[in-house]
Amino acid sequence: MNAPRRQHKPDAVSGRKLPKSFKDLTPTNAFNPRTFFHEMVWKALLIRRTGQHKQPSFPRLSHGQVAVTWIGHASFLVQFSDLNVLIDPNFANWLFFLKRIKRAGLRIEDLPRIDLVLLTHAHYDHFHKPSIRKLPAPKIGVMPWGMGRLARGLGFERIIELQWWESFVRGDWKVSLTPCKHWGARRLHDHDRGFGGFVLEHQGRRIFHAGDSAYFEGFKEIGEYYQPEIALLPIGAYYPDSFRNVHMGPDEAIQVFRDLKAEIMVPMHFGTFKLSFEEIDEPPRWLSELAASGGLSDRIRVLEEGVPAVF
Secondary structure: OOOOOOOOOHHHHHOOOOOOOHHHHOOOOOOOHHHHHHHHHHHHHHOOOEOOOOOOOOOOOOOOOOEEEEEEOOEEEEEEOOEEEEEOOOOOOEEOOEEEOEOOOOOHHHOOOOOEEEOOOOOOOOOOHHHHHOOOOOOEEEEEOOOHHHHOOOOOOEEEEEOOOOEEEEOOEEEEEEOOEOOOOOOOOOOOOOOOEEEEEEOOEEEEEOOOOEOOOHHHHHHHHHOOOEEEEEOOOOOOHHHHHOOOOHHHHHHHHHHHOOOEEEEEOOOOEOOOOOOOOHHHHHHHHHHHHOOOHHHEOOOOOOOOEEO
């Protein structure tokens, strides 16, 4: 199969102008400071932090088996018999004034050695420098274009930047950066930073992590080219509807799952930080309802933080 047409102009895919102010960085022009404080800071402060760090119980894997452990938010540990991969690691209890509502499923000190770290974009909830700095000697960091200089001094032996549809191969594993509908600025004026999802291929398995993304037609192209087996898809931070310019809800996540032609969906990006106006437990409840009505309940795995699932 021929590789998809290369697209190196994110605005053409996202349909979103690059942010030039704090107001532009927020998903809706109605997102005023008072509403922001009430919905995402004050309400979160009133919620008691739940969850607990699990004692590590990493399975012994045979060749071709993969273990997926959801740490929380968009953070995952993906393990093969000879490879440990960490995606968007964030173990913080606070992101500035945003409270973590559910504890990370694992402690950093309980992680196995990390061979590869995948970073989908530079937003603080996905690219958390203090978490990365504490990792046990990560060897390789792979990330979108324009992020490499942010990753210097964080302990990586090697830093790889990719454009959309580009791949990096090491031994018999391969990681590819795929497009998404989001944006990558860490600050107001760094418009040169990329963003995307990743397809990880190893031992005959294909795992897709979508990063942060709204729904867009490009997921069909990703499905045609890669047809990942396991899809890690975001389902939270979608209300009010204008937030869907940069995020997706459970309804669109199920459409992405179908577009990708994946076998298993693992939801993420919910229940950890309050980043929008829907109730904190609404995304998984709605997803369960949609899965049941669509005959997909046996193909959607909602993971418990810190507990490995073997596929």
